[in-house]
Amino acid sequence: MIDRSLALSGPPLASATTAMLVVDMQKDRVDIGAPLFDPLAHEAIVPTRRMLELARATDVRVVFIAHAHRGDGSDRGRRADHRSAGRERPAPVEGTSGARICDALHPLPHEPLICKRRESAFFGTDLDTVLRSMRIETVVFTGSPASRALLPSVHDALARDYRTLFVHDPRTGTAPGTGDAIDTVLAAMAMTSAEVMSVDGFANLIMRERL
Amino acid sequence: MIDRSLALSGPPLASATTAMLVVDMQKDRVDIGAPLFDPLAHEAIVPTRRMLELARATDVRVVFIAHAHRGDGSDRGRRADHRSAGRERPAPVEGTSGARICDALHPLPHEPLICKRRESAFFGTDLDTVLRSMRIETVVFTGSPASRALLPSVHDALARDYRTLFVHDPRTGTAPGTGDAIDTVLAAMAMTSAEVMSVDGFANLIMRERL
Amino acid sequence: MIDRSLALSGPPLASATTAMLVVDMQKDRVDIGAPLFDPLAHEAIVPTRRMLELARATDVRVVFIAHAHRGDGSDRGRRADHRSAGRERPAPVEGTSGARICDALHPLPHEPLICKRRESAFFGTDLDTVLRSMRIETVVFTGSPASRALLPSVHDALARDYRTLFVHDPRTGTAPGTGDAIDTVLAAMAMTSAEVMSVDGFANLIMRERL
Amino acid sequence: MIDRSLALSGPPLASATTAMLVVDMQKDRVDIGAPLFDPLAHEAIVPTRRMLELARATDVRVVFIAHAHRGDGSDRGRRADHRSAGRERPAPVEGTSGARICDALHPLPHEPLICKRRESAFFGTDLDTVLRSMRIETVVFTGSPASRALLPSVHDALARDYRTLFVHDPRTGTAPGTGDAIDTVLAAMAMTSAEVMSVDGFANLIMRERL
Numbered sequence: 001m002i003d004r005s006l007a008l009s010g011p012p013l014a015s016a017t018t019a020m021l022v023v024d025m026q027k028d029r030v031d032i033g034a035p036l037f038d039p040l041a042h043e044a045i046v047p048t049r050r051m052l053e054l055a056r057a058t059d060v061r062v063v064f065i066a067h068a069h070r071g072d073g074s075d076r077g078r079r080a081d082h083r084s085a086g087r088e089r090p091a092p093v094e095g096t097s098g099a100r101i102c103d104a105l106h107p108l109p110h111e112p113l114i115c116k117r118r119e120s121a122f123f124g125t126d127l128d129t130v131l132r133s134m135r136i137e138t139v140v141f142t143g144s145p146a147s148r149a150l151l152p153s154v155h156d157a158l159a160r161d162y163r164t165l166f167v168h169d170p171r172t173g174t175a176p177g178t179g180d181a182i183d184t185v186l187a188a189m190a191m192t193s194a195e196v197m198s199v200d201g202f203a204n205l206i207m208r209e210r211l
Numbered sequence: 212m213i214d215r216s217l218a219l220s221g222p223p224l225a226s227a228t229t230a231m232l233v234v235d236m237q238k239d240r241v242d243i244g245a246p247l248f249d250p251l252a253h254e255a256i257v258p259t260r261r262m263l264e265l266a267r268a269t270d271v272r273v274v275f276i277a278h279a280h281r282g283d284g285s286d287r288g289r290r291a292d293h294r295s296a297g298r299e300r301p302a303p304v305e306g307t308s309g310a311r312i313c314d315a316l317h318p319l320p321h322e323p324l325i326c327k328r329r330e331s332a333f334f335g336t337d338l339d340t341v342l343r344s345m346r347i348e349t350v351v352f353t354g355s356p357a358s359r360a361l362l363p364s365v366h367d368a369l370a371r372d373y374r375t376l377f378v379h380d381p382r383t384g385t386a387p388g389t390g391d392a393i394d395t396v397l398a399a400m401a402m403t404s405a406e407v408m409s410v411d412g413f414a415n416l417i418m419r420e421r422l
Numbered sequence: 423m424i425d426r427s428l429a430l431s432g433p434p435l436a437s438a439t440t441a442m443l444v445v446d447m448q449k450d451r452v453d454i455g456a457p458l459f460d461p462l463a464h465e466a467i468v469p470t471r472r473m474l475e476l477a478r479a480t481d482v483r484v485v486f487i488a489h490a491h492r493g494d495g496s497d498r499g500r501r502a503d504h505r506s507a508g509r510e511r512p513a514p515v516e517g518t519s520g521a522r523i524c525d526a527l528h529p530l531p532h533e534p535l536i537c538k539r540r541e542s543a544f545f546g547t548d549l550d551t552v553l554r555s556m557r558i559e560t561v562v563f564t565g566s567p568a569s570r571a572l573l574p575s576v577h578d579a580l581a582r583d584y585r586t587l588f589v590h591d592p593r594t595g596t597a598p599g600t601g602d603a604i605d606t607v608l609a610a611m612a613m614t615s616a617e618v619m620s621v622d623g624f625a626n627l628i629m630r631e632r633l
Numbered sequence: 634m635i636d637r638s639l640a641l642s643g644p645p646l647a648s649a650t651t652a653m654l655v656v657d658m659q660k661d662r663v664d665i666g667a668p669l670f671d672p673l674a675h676e677a678i679v680p681t682r683r684m685l686e687l688a689r690a691t692d693v694r695v696v697f698i699a700h701a702h703r704g705d706g707s708d709r710g711r712r713a714d715h716r717s718a719g720r721e722r723p724a725p726v727e728g729t730s731g732a733r734i735c736d737a738l739h740p741l742p743h744e745p746l747i748c749k750r751r752e753s754a755f756f757g758t759d760l761d762t763v764l765r766s767m768r769i770e771t772v773v774f775t776g777s778p779a780s781r782a783l784l785p786s787v788h789d790a791l792a793r794d795y796r797t798l799f800v801h802d803p804r805t806g807t808a809p810g811t812g813d814a815i816d817t818v819l820a821a822m823a824m825t826s827a828e829v830m831s832v833d834g835f836a837n838l839i840m841r842e843r844l
Contacts, residue, residue, distance in 0.1 A: 074763055075766050112705075124370075124762045128757065129757045130707055133709055155362070155363040159363075283531075285556055286551055323494075329551070335548035335551045340497055341497050343794045344499040372762075540792040580711065581757075606818075
């Protein structure tokens with residue numbers, strides 16, 4: 001059954017001009033026990049997988065973004081300083097298994113995978129080139145609301161005039177103590193840059209086009 | 212007298228390779244009664260002026276950033292949609308008096324003024340060109356911690372490998388109810404992207420170079 | 423009378439998604455006796471004016487690009503080195519009368535004017551922001567085929583997936599000795615990056631839409 | 634023996650801040666009989682290999698650039714149109730053996746390899762990120778003077794204030810009929826954007842630092 005209240009949350013989306021971005025869902029971050037384990041990213045696997053199935057079923061394009069650095073450190077820049085000062089954990093290393101997208105969200109062969117070196121998915125990557133080539137007008141971010149990549153990526157999408165959504169499902173309670181900070185981030189995002197909605201809300205938006 | 216605890220907050224800064232950025236301190240935002248009045252930006256006038264005097268006295272370069280749109284709307288893009296949906300107040304209009312830097316922070320003739328169309332001071336501007344031309348390695352942001360321009364600008368500076376500072380003085384209490392959100396933003400920034408310090412902390416850093 | 427052979431040179435253009443770019447036609451370059459006088463740019467005034475009238479009559483958007491540097495040199499970078507080595511004449515200085523668009527091509531109030539610091543009209547400017555805001559898909563360059571700005575600007579337009587045209591009329595003979603080099607440039611451009619055509623050819627393309 | 638006349642062609646280079654860029658020297662272009670065979674790129678193998686040995690011996694950083702598109706076409710954009718119009722041969726396909734750097738110039742494990750989708754080595758890539766991370770101030774391009782990637786890449790390097798060199802050895806005569814066009818390109822480049830020199834000239838420059 002369709003939740004009509006959610007269905008009213010925005011103008012319809014055209015699947016042909018919409019892309020779903022899966023950002024930083026790499027084994028080093030989301031697999032339990034991995035060196036950069038992030039519990040909120042782990043929690044995001046299930047709703048992201050629902051989104052992935054929904055996107056594939058409705059012909060929404062899917063683009064995967066992975067954050068990884070070359071093993072020789074030639075692309076780390078000032079991040080290396082931060083890390084050595086104990087302020088930052090290292091990102092995954094390109095070519096290692098930990099840098100790969102996690103098993104539950106495995107990319108299909110025709111789904112572009114883009115490697116980035118900085119937080120924003122647009123910085124120093126061909127993401128904008130790919131989105132323009134595919135004539136995308138709306139980008140849908142998924143994943144952890146606490147991801148450092150989220151806000152810079154959303155800002156860069158909006159600056160380039162993409163309609164920008166962030167889809168996530170409410171936390172189930174495995175990461176206590178982070179709620180207020182995340183609520184602050186989401187409220188600020190909803191006010192200024194992205195439409196924030198649940199997976200069901202997105203389903204309603206994309207299905208409305210087909211009715 | 213120098214506060215030694217503050218002086219220990221980072222490696223020394225070389226004034227010749229440091230630039231202070233004054234972002235969005237325009238009359239439309241900071242003058243009492245102005246159409247886009249932001250009380251936290253207004254509060255930031257006094258510490259920003261102290262920073263300006265400090266920068267000028269120590270040969271730190273100063274760069275002003277103003278956010279303004281052309282009157283005909285040709286550079287607004289999706290921002291126009293947000294505004295019409297009641298989600299965003301319009302930015303200052305280029306060429307109007309409200310778009311000018313406020314009187315208390317008036318630029319000197321040799322201090323570059325850069326106009327931007329999106330939140331980040333780097334997006335679609337020659338800021339990186341100017342910083343590279345002046346051989347800057349460290350950028351110091353000032354102003355309101357609630358400014359929408361702050362996080363995207365800080366991220367873009369860090370992505371380009373500038374050492375990045377945010378200098379502000381604690382609020383004096385004129386904007387009740389915003390404290391928690393701002394503390395969240397500052398804590399996240401200090402963890403991930405910028406060194407956060409007071410004007411006194413910055414003074415100690417820049418003075419240490421001269422001892 | 424319409425030249426049918428020219429009318430066949432490409433698919434029709436939609437005026438609503440086409441922008442004409444007038445690049446570097448500033449008094450310092452095109453006015454006889456000006457310090458940076460370029461005879462081929464001077465020659466381009468007449469055909470560019472025809473194009474301007476055509477664009478305005480057909481609702482093609484017009485964007486002016488000017489190359490100028492701040493008087494204090496803070497945005498020159500390595501260009502300054504080249505100049506001091508005698509390899510480059512200085513560009514116009516922002517705010518001087520020589521930096522203004524020449525009288526014959528005077529911008530109307532609603533036509534954006536964008537200032538650049540490097541050869542490409544896209545580098546460090548809001549040109550892409552303006553084109554995206556106006557939903558432009560085709561950019562038409564005019565002016566001197568010997569302009570240093572032309573090739574970098576055309577490449578940057580094509581890289582961003584704009585359909586790219588260069589419109590110019592054959593030389594009338596006032597700049598002897600430059601023909602072969604220009605023919606080389608135009609032939610290379612036609613092979614790789616832009617559709618090269620005369621003002622009449624462009625007129626036929628844009629008129630075809632209206633028939 | 635050092636050729637003193639060549640040694641005078643510019644200020645000395647510091648090897649620690651110099652990077653040599655090997656652009657588009659992929660099997661599909663340079664191997665005899667390959668689908669995109671370019672005789673001038675083939676000729677450039679020998680001098681580029683000399684440069685590579687020189688760079689490795691003097692601790693100049695080496696960065697490889699490859700042009701390749703995803704097999705599904707999601708990053709081709711308007712290039713696809715040009716190709717279908719018979720105006721452009723397809724670029725190598727990522728992941729195929731033809732997209733790899735040719736055997737004679739095989740990258741060492743610590744030498745970054747960057748994949749690009751458009752002519753310029755800077756467009757939509759992390760090249761600038763890598764160069765900044767390595768604190769590079771001078772970039773040395775090698776390869777075919779007829780490469781489409783050369784001019785856009787040189788312009789983008791200069792726009793970012795890198796000192797820019799193009800090193801190539803005179804043609805040995807295997808590609809008749811292209812001489813005049815190349816001389817035009819090189820003369821224009823030497824006038825406006827890059828220092829043009831032979832491998833011996835570069836050797837003298839980089840060796841002078843060590844005397």
